[in-house]
Amino acid sequence: MKNEFEWIRSIAQEEYSHSGVVTGIGDDAAVIREEEGFDTVLAVDTMVEGIHFTKETMPLEAVGHKALAVNVSDLAAMGAVPLYYMVSIAVPKTGWDQEETGRIYDGMKKLAARYPMDLIGGDTVSKKETLVLSVTVVGRVEKNRQLLRGRAEAGDVLFLTGPVGFSARGLDRLLREGRAAWDEKDAYIQAHQYPEPHVRYGRVFAESGARIAANDVSDGIGHEGREIAEASGTDVTIDWEALPFVERFKEFEEREEWLLHGGEDFCLIGAASPDVFAELQRVLKKENLPLYKIGTVDAGSGNVWLRRADGERKLLQSGGYTHF
Ligand SMILES: Nc1ncnc2c1ncn2[C@@H]1O[C@H](COP(=O)(O)OP(=O)(O)OP(=O)(O)O)[C@@H](O)[C@H]1O
Ligand SMILES: Cc1ncc(C[n+]2csc(CCOP(=O)(O)O)c2C)c(N)n1
Ligand SMILES: [Mg+2]
Ligand SMILES: [Mg+2]
Ligand SMILES: [Mg+2]
Known part of the structure; x- marks a missing residue:
């Protein structure tokens, strides 16, 4: 068994992909240098054993993948390019x-290598009982091009960059069946264990320079839609029938819970004018990336409505996972 310091050396990268790393792992803190013309984007999210995963719901590589992916997803929601990450791990x-x-590190490194992102530091401690993994990410976006939640306006199209409800449906089975449900070919299990952050979408949105609101879907579109509505001083309306792959959920009693409040989908929900939406759809199609219109932004004050095929609207109550 390695001691703490040998272990840190063993997880450190031998070389860095980005020349902006002035000082990486091995000193009191990391030093990075940003290029002219960019703003630095920072985010941190934590995964806790028993709350975000168990050894039955997630392979350990997936725990690493997802801990980094949920953070990269926040960078994507800001339109940023992922560059660096730091990991704080508290091991029982x-x-x-x-x-x-x-x-866990193998899972993080495999995802990081795709962007690429460099591991530039972290912290290692022990604790009782459950593992806690906190990842801080650093990215960059062209000056003043960051995507914000508060940019929606009445008349906008409400859109999604990918399906929702898959992760919750996968988790439902994982909680009942445990490892027996692990299956690389099952889209719902994969959505839960290996979510794909929508970085490319965020970049297309930021590069367009258009007025676009965006938020990543960690807590369900009910919650994330409300955050956009509140920040923008509007209402949003979700068309149930327009949700991607909604027909696959028809037979399930939990369909509203999974699709609207399930969360951990890590696609982006956003809003743009109808013209901008059509142009984004055209640009993204060339890269085989779908963009789904799921509703509208309306005049209002932070409400979320759910509209059925017959046009009937009901106010959506708050839902989704809350820690307190
Ligand atoms: N304990 C905290 N201390 C300081 N700021 C916080 C704390 N928790 C959250 N924030 C800040 O509050 C804002 C919203 O955070 P939140 O975690 O809800 O967003 P998110 O990461 O998009 O959602 P999720 O955590 O569900 O993925 C962010 O600006 C975040 O930095
Ligand atoms: C074992 C197990 N039980 C329940 C869940 C569901 N879950 C946990 S946190 C969360 C919201 C996002 O978290 P945060 O707000 O911290 O980003 C959700 C939907 C899970 N993933 N694993
Ligand atoms: Mg967060
Ligand atoms: Mg977010
Ligand atoms: Mg987040």
């Missing part, structure tokens, strides 16, 4: 070994 004194924590 019993029940976890170094081979297992190594697999």
